[in-house]
Structure formats: structure tokens, C-alpha cells
Amino acid sequence: MERTLFVINPNSTQAVTDAFDAGLQRLRVAGGPRIACLTLREGPPGIQTQLDVESVTLPLVRRVRELDREHGAAAAGYVIACFSDPGLHAVREATPKPVLGISECGILTAMTLGQRIGVIAILRQSIPRHGRLFGAMGVQDRIAAELPLELGVVELGDAARTRERLADVGRRLRDTHQADVLVLGCAGMADYREWLAAEVGLPVVEPTQAAVTMAMGRVLLAAPAS
Amino acid sequence: MERTLFVINPNSTQAVTDAFDAGLQRLRVAGGPRIACLTLREGPPGIQTQLDVESVTLPLVRRVRELDREHGAAAAGYVIACFSDPGLHAVREATPKPVLGISECGILTAMTLGQRIGVIAILRQSIPRHGRLFGAMGVQDRIAAELPLELGVVELGDAARTRERLADVGRRLRDTHQADVLVLGCAGMADYREWLAAEVGLPVVEPTQAAVTMAMGRVLLAAPAS
Amino acid sequence: MERTLFVINPNSTQAVTDAFDAGLQRLRVAGGPRIACLTLREGPPGIQTQLDVESVTLPLVRRVRELDREHGAAAAGYVIACFSDPGLHAVREATPKPVLGISECGILTAMTLGQRIGVIAILRQSIPRHGRLFGAMGVQDRIAAELPLELGVVELGDAARTRERLADVGRRLRDTHQADVLVLGCAGMADYREWLAAEVGLPVVEPTQAAVTMAMGRVLLAAPAS
Amino acid sequence: MERTLFVINPNSTQAVTDAFDAGLQRLRVAGGPRIACLTLREGPPGIQTQLDVESVTLPLVRRVRELDREHGAAAAGYVIACFSDPGLHAVREATPKPVLGISECGILTAMTLGQRIGVIAILRQSIPRHGRLFGAMGVQDRIAAELPLELGVVELGDAARTRERLADVGRRLRDTHQADVLVLGCAGMADYREWLAAEVGLPVVEPTQAAVTMAMGRVLLAAPAS
């Protein structure tokens, strides 16, 4: 198998995987790693609670170990495609390959695009959990606010309603909270990135794209020069 | 059964449970909740890696749910007795009862005893993990430093060696890092609290005691006045 | 005299003392320390300005020294029951017994109940003073906002008006500032804790209860095992 | 009386007052406010504990009110010349005139002279107290370290010993803690400012000079144009 970067959706909703998979198309280039998007069958339909987060941690570790065993050096790196970065540090212990989380990479990438970051959560209940992540990252001073769409992961398929909410939340982050860059706080919103950026006039980071970018660099730089 | 506060050691080393159990003796008062210390049989001998942390999360959730089912209202609250606070936020979702972690309560209690907190880890590899916790808590400015004993959980039973290391690390936290209060960064060091405080001349927080204290308050205040 | 924890209201309004005294009832348990609530006669009717704070510092020190002299070892610890923590660090120098402030303990306890803390002040003019305290504690990143009731200490007796204001301010902290836990920023609001928690659907910390809890732990743990 | 800025030494050691008085000589200019240095007779010989701090707060308030009454508009402003800024916020309530503290102004001025501030305390026991002040000011990220001379206020008169300690502590702040500016953490070290700056090759802030500078600006700007 050629050198592959595995992007794993920890929830079991194939539509989410499909959404970010399509969004990664432009990162698939000749000479770059293959980018393979997987759905974690054991996962819940959406990672919405802390229990959801914990329920996928060991399955993610097992999946990564299987992929490592199955593909050896061809398994070149991993991206965990859920904005709660479930199991990120455990998976890092389980494999010597690069492992990136989309929450960390989404925020870090936004830090190069604006000074005040607005985060768009799907649900209100995720916000304290993300707040702990941002605190652990030490980047809280850069977060203007995080506001929820109040849509579940599986409701993101309703495009009309999702756009309406995205536009509303994006404008409030821009106008009330002075955000000058937005981060989509869920792996399932890749379809809306360019539309939302045009709609609110701010750069918008799709975090799976951000993480795959950083993982590609790690994969390429780690390779033996040829 | 009378109203009981369950203190769960997520590792499987009974000696650790015994150590903090003894250290909780003075908190057992006639009118207070019963304090029952349990060992999580599924746990590893010590929680030393992030994988160890993740490996006990769902078992902790299950154990708490079982205790809730078995004891009903008599199960009054839970303390997770490991300095990495494994599964803390997941267990909070799994039960309506108070759930406290010893890492958070150890640090919060130290904040009432000094301005610069020195933390004594057992192993160097735990320090970045604790750093993420302190960041998530937003208390990093209060941490003078965390230094390791370089002793595994099960080695804490060797009292002479443990004392020697504790005294050395405690003095370095005091003298080089200007700590004015120390926190024992592991549930298995309760025996050494008073000795170390005398040895280095600083207050020393045993975090299981700190967490049980805060949990007792929650349990007592939640009870219907009688 | 049996081992006693003294909770001192630094203002001279007996109704405030009575309010938190009643709120501490559930913490009075067989085997625990006696909890005695005192009113500092020299204090002003309410601690509303920095001058009020300073005016009670030395009287608090004197009162604690008198209690220490009068009761010896039976005076087991002290809680200063004013949300400005007047004289906290001076009293700590004046006695070897545990001394806790309700502002610090209220905030620290809230940190175990939510990620974003909303504080309810009685008056707008207290907010910068509390801001300095939170800064000194190093917990500013955890404070969502502090909003005032605009009621003086002595006006808290008007229950209907106080409830109306509490509900309004609590909702704004929850909805506008995304607080997920509230702290009552005055010792005189104990009566309203459970009502407000039900009203806004968030945990509410009554800070005198929080401080007495932490002080009880210190008192019990300091006692010689028997 | 001509417009006067009162600089009050809250301790009763006239030698300290004399030291900073001499250091203010260059700030006495035609057209500027008179700068009068006073010693608070009620103060302790040095402000070394929190109790010392609290013991001078109300005397400072009374002294400022007397000066206001006695001199009316001619009493143009006040500087509290002790590095613990005792009573700063209370005195601000007691008079409408500008009131500056030497700790705050010393640090703020140092922030224009370097990126990492080293503070030289006289005694180790002051360091946690100063840490609370720096936290309340929100400037902790700019403090490289604070180290003590381990000399009491009254020992500062022994010039040879003081110089030896200053040079040693200054060098450690520069070399171990990467300070690029130093602040003298006591009003009694004005004599040593220029010597120490030359000795360690870093700018050194004498905090009474810093506070009088900022107070002069406030006094001059508040005056009616003539």
C-alpha cells in the first residue's frame, strides 16, 4: 500500500465522514500521502457528551493499532476527526506515527488567520468541554467566544436550516464578540466552509482540513529523503 | 445502608487504597457520611500513562452506575482517587450525585494554603498530563513547578526510599521554585503527608483528603434537613 | 468547650449572620466541629466599600486572637464570612489555626461544578474589588462575568425584590455570559441558594457553606487521631 | 501653601523616608508640585508582614483626610511609599485627589524598560504578598522572578552588606531568571538605584520615583490651565 494518512471519524455517522472526506479532496496530491477517511463503527452517531468522548477512546486506540499492524510503515499518520479530540493523547502513546486532533489544529490554524477566534459549536453542551480543551492548550486569550448552532450532528444534513443557523451564529461572533476568524467546531460542517466565509466576510477554518494539512507535513518530513 | 461516599481508586493496587483509606480516618465522623474506599479491579497497577487513564474511564462509569443502582440514595457521592482525575467529567454525566477529583481538589485546597504551589509527581511522564489538567482548570499561574520522584506507584511502599525522594523534591520545590505549599501528586502518598510537612516546613495537601472534604460538604448540604 | 469552628460576619447586621447560620445547619453533624456564627459588633452594616473592608481587618484580627486566647485548642478554625475576604491574610498570620475566606472558597468550589463561573454581586461598586481578588487568586480565566443586583446588604431582607433581581441576574449570567455555575457574592443570600438553583437550572454556590466545608476538613484532619 | 504632593512612608523608620526623599530631589522642579515626604508615626519600623500592612491602612486614610482638610486644594495628590501598596484602594475612596502606590507604579514603569521584570524583595516572606498584588494587577506574565535580599527594612542602612546582597540578587535575576529590568521592592533602597544599574548592566526602577512621576502628571494635568 502507498503511504497513507488515516482520518478517523470517531462517530458512526457515515454522512459526517463523507462530508469531511469531500472537503479533503484538494489535499490529495500526487506525491502526497493517500488520505483515507474511516468511520469508527463502534462510535455513537455523534460525539455530543463527555461519555460519548470516552466511549470512543479505546476503540480509537485499537483501530490505530490495527491499522499500524495491518499496514506497517505505510500507515503514515492519523487524524482524529472530532472537535473534542477524543483520545488524542492516548493514541499518541499507542503509535510512533504522527497523530493530530482537529480541535487543536483548527484553533492553531485560526491563530494564523485572525486575532480573535470565534468557534461555532453544534450544541451548547459541548462548550464547557471545548473550554477545558482550550485551557489545556493555553490559548484561551485568543478565543473571542464559542456559540452553539443547537443542531445535533445528524441534523447537519438539513442544509437550509444549517446555513441559516451558521449565518446567524457567525454574524453574532463577528459583531457582538469581535471575532475576526471562525472555526467550525465539528467535523461535519466541511460543506459549508466556503459558503460561510463568503456570507460573513471572515476566514473560516474547517478543522479536519487544518489537521490533515499539519499531518501531511509531518508525514512528508518524516519520510526518508529519496 | 447509611449515606455513603465512595472513594474509588482507579488502579488495582490495594496498598494504594489502603494508604488513602487510613489517611481518611479523621474525616469519618458520627454524623457524616460513611466513607467507603474501593479498588477498581479492572484498573492497571498504577495510572502512569494516558492509556492507563483512558483504560479506567468507562470501568469507573460502570462502577458508579452499579453503585447508584445498588444503593440508590444511600450512594451519596463519589471521589475518583487518582491524580490524573480519570473520567471525572464522564462520571459527572453518569450520576446526579456529587463527583470530585483529587487532582482538582488537591490544587484548589492548596490555593487556600499558599500562593505558589509545588506538585510532587511520582513519574516525569505524568507532568505534561497534569499540565493539561492545570491548564484546563485555568490555574497555571499558581503552579510554581511540578517535579517527579521517579518512583512508580507500586514503589511507594518502600518507605525509606520514598521519604528520601520526597524530602529532596520538596526542598527543591521550596528553595529553587519558591513553592510555599506542596501537593502530593498521587493517591498513594497519604502516609507521608504529616512527615513531609514537618520535614520541609510547608503545608502539604494530600489530595484524597482534600477531595473527600469537598465531597462531604456537597453530600451534607444536599441532604434534606432532618 | 468542644472543638469549634467560628464563622465571623465582619458586618454588624445580625440578619446576615442569621441567614448564613441557618444555611450551615446541615453541616452541623455529630462528630464534626461545633459551628458558631458570630457578628463583628465593630463592623459597618454592610461591607460595601474598600474602606469598609479595611475597617474590619484589625477588629477581625483582635476577635480571632481573643477567641484563641479564650478557647485555646477548642477554637479549631475560622471562617471570614464576607465576599471581600477582609483581613484574610492578616488573620492567617495571627493564628496557627485554619482560616478560610468565603470568596476564595466560593470560587474554588464553583470550579468543581462548572467551567464558566457567574458571580452575583450585591452592588456594582464591589465588582472591581472582587476583580482584584480573582486576579490575586489567578482564576480570572474561569470567571464568565460578575453582575450586580444593585441591592445593599440590608435590602437583601426584602425577599420578593431580592428574588426578582436574583432571577434576572442569574439568567443574564447564564444566557449572555454562558455561565454554567453561579456563586452568590455576599454572605447574606444563603436563603436563596436552592431557590435560585431551581429557578435558573444551574448549580449555585453559597460561599459560606463552601468555606465552612473546607474549614471542617482542615479541622478534622488536623485533629490527633483518637 | 503651594500645590503639594505628599509622599507618605507608612513605616516609622525616618531613615527610609530620608532615603527616598533624597532620591526624589531631581523631580522637584520649578513649576512642579512641591514634594513633601512624611513618615507615618503610627507605623511599625518596617512593613514586613500582612499584619504590618493592615496596621497602617486606617492610619493612612486618617492622615490623608487630615492633609486634605488642612491644606484643601493645595494637597494635590498622594503617594503611598511602601512596596505592598498598603491601603491603596481605601485611600482612593477617602480622597478625590490622585493616589498612587509605589508597587503598582514601579512595576508599570518597569514594563516600559524591559520584557522580563526581576523584583528584589527585602524578605522572603513578602514574596507571596507581592505575588497577590501582581496577580491583582494582571501582570504576572511579565514577572521573571522575585528574590529576597533577606535583610530587614532597618538593616538596609548597612550599605556594604546591602550592596553585596543587591549585586548577588540582581545577577541571579539577570542570569538565572533572564530579567532585563529590575525593580527595587522596598522604598528604602533609593540610594542604591544608580549603583545597582551600573553593577548589573540593567535598568533599575526605584518605585517611589516611578510613583511620584506618575502622580506629578496627574497633578499637573488636573490643574486649571493658567
Next chain:
Amino acid sequence: MERTLFVINPNSTQAVTDAFDAGLQRLRVAGGPRIACLTLREGPPGIQTQLDVESVTLPLVRRVRELDREHGAAAAGYVIACFSDPGLHAVREATPKPVLGISECGILTAMTLGQRIGVIAILRQSIPRHGRLFGAMGVQDRIAAELPLELGVVELGDAARTRERLADVGRRLRDTHQADVLVLGCAGMADYREWLAAEVGLPVVEPTQAAVTMAMGRVLLAAPAS
């Protein structure tokens, strides 16, 4: 020439220079340094973009070197009178004399007048740039918010419109963001300081006055006593 403090407006709008020059009148005292206000002819009409900032950096360095050459020791210090502090650290390398920026000094002075600082920008696009400055200063926890007038530098001459906007923004900073002190975020608003303070009932810092004050202190203290 007598000892002179040069205050340099990096933009080429003489009306801005005239405005802050008038506002410095009260700081001109017989024994103090002469205060000379200059306009940088090479500057753009207003410093509104980062490119504007960079376009004046080397011209400022050159101007300061010329003044140093021309006036020798009589050139006693420099203030850069633009709220983006253009070239501040470069000019500091170019001359051994004191160099102060109005942004840093405006904020530092506000820190002695209130706990939560509201900043009034002229344009929205300056706010992220100022945010980087406040971050570099390490004072972000003290900034309540920065809001724009949405007026260009040259529009500040329209007094009626400027007052209307200042009052509106000042009230929002006070009421929505709980600012208790305001800073004028542009050198061209000196005329409005006292009016705005009266209008909103908060202290207002004019940053050029703040910087000249701190520079005067540096100049006077550096001089040989005579």
C-alpha cells in the same frame, strides 16, 4: 538649547499634532523639560493599517537620530505619539535616551485608575493590531473591551460627530463591558478628554499625556542633580 522632550506624531496630519500639543500645555512647567511636538512629514495622513505602521518606522528612527545629532544631550527623550506604538522598540535601539510609546503608557496609566479598561479605537481595523500589542504587554486580562468610533483620523476634526460617537462608545464600554476607566486609542482626541470624562462619569486617559508624564520622569531622574 534647553533640555527637550520630543513628541513625534508619526502621521502627517498637523491637526493631530496640534491637538495633543495643546493637551500637553499643563505639563510644561518652568523646571521641566521643554516639550516640543513634531509632525513626521513622511508619514501618511493617519496610521490606520499595519502598512501605515511599518511605513513610519524607519523614518521615525531617522528623525530621532537626526534630533540626537542636532541637539546632543539637549535632546532628552522621545515620545512616539501614535496608539500603535510604531517603531517603539527600534527607536529604543537607535538612541540611549528614554523612548516611550503612547499605547503602552496609556494602558499602564489606566491600570492605576480602574480595574477594567475600555479602549476607544478610531477604526475597527485597528483593534486586532492593538490586541497584539496588549498581548505583547501581557495586560490582556485588564482590557474590558476595545470598541471603534468608525471615524478616520482626519474625521476627528468634526467635533459634533466625534462627541456623539465618543459618548456612545464610552457608554457601551461602561455599561455592556463594565469598563471603569477609558483610554483614548488615538493621539488625535486630546480635546475630548475632559468632556468625555464628565459625559460618562469615568476617568479618561489621553495617552500622549500619559506618555509625556512618564517620559518627563525619566528625563528628570536621569539628569545630574544641580
Next chain:
Amino acid sequence: MERTLFVINPNSTQAVTDAFDAGLQRLRVAGGPRIACLTLREGPPGIQTQLDVESVTLPLVRRVRELDREHGAAAAGYVIACFSDPGLHAVREATPKPVLGISECGILTAMTLGQRIGVIAILRQSIPRHGRLFGAMGVQDRIAAELPLELGVVELGDAARTRERLADVGRRLRDTHQADVLVLGCAGMADYREWLAAEVGLPVVEPTQAAVTMAMGRVLLAAPAS
């Protein structure tokens, strides 16, 4: 011309450009953008002072505008390859293309590889300047320490001496400051990345590689799918 990412060395030392150019070899893949490394002829031999930083800002802006004019859409993005990120925000205003700085990207990438970042500066005098950058980025809590090699840019060619210093500084960052990831704080050290990582047993980030990685992602994602 094919789509090209320009990596501009703002100093005039071709050996530095050559060093990072070689280090980027693995990022040159068939389907990715061409990566062209340029030397800014107008730059000084090394960017060692703030004046050096400012001296290259406008030349960088001009160079980027020329490249934009000359190559149109084929000029796909820019990396400024100096660890002081000179002109970063000005260049961002000058072109609509992605512009990344190696300091920001080096630190952001390190944040995915460890919790405590050790930075290796070439010269002590750069450290305060970098401190301002890290403050502006809001990531100061993640920086364990920055220590200098005390080698100028042009001295980096002496491999034996550079290795000796790198190993010494790397070990001190790891052992004294508890860094668990290192960042090379200069564009001229690419040759040493893998050697140093092996030598100290920590991941080492070469910042130009980090920035080119993030820029590649931006370039690829911005392109029309083909």
C-alpha cells in the same frame, strides 16, 4: 509558471537560504506547489536587532508585491523565513495570498508535539523580542523557556561549534526547564533538526518546515478543485 509558494529569507545570507531550502526538500511533491526559496538582497546578514527587523519590513512588502505582479495567480503564497516574523502583518495586508511566519508556525506546530516548549535562540538579545511575539500570540503559558546559543546567524555554519551549543542548550531546556519539545529559533538551523532530536531525545521543530507545511495546506485548499 506553475503554482509557487515563495519562501523568503529576509536576511541576505545565502547560506541560511540554502540551509532551509535543503530542509524543505521532502515537502516538494509532484502535486504540491513549487517551493521557491529567495534571499532578500536588501536584508542585513542576520536579523539580530529590532532595527534589523524593521529594516526588512518594507522591502519584504515590495518583494511580495513584485512577485504578485510578476506571477499573478501562480504566486500562491508566501512564507517569511525569519524567527522574528518581520513584517508578517504588513505583508498580509499587501497581498490576498496566504502569508505565514515561521515563528508563529514553529510554535503552533510545537504545541501539537509537547506541552512545554523550549525555544533555542541564536542570541540573547532576541529573547525579549520573541517574548513580545509569544505574548501577542497569547501562548506564553506554553513556553518553558527560551535560551540562547550565543552564536550569530553567520556563525551557524561552524557545524562542530553549533552542535556543541545546540546539545548543551537543548539539554538545559529539557532538564532544567522541563521542555518536552524544542523549536529552533532561527531559519538557519535546518541542517541540525534530526541530529538534535536524536541527541536530546525530544521532538524538534524546524520552523520553516512548519510554516511551509501550513502554507501548502492553505494553497491547496484555496485552489479550484481540478
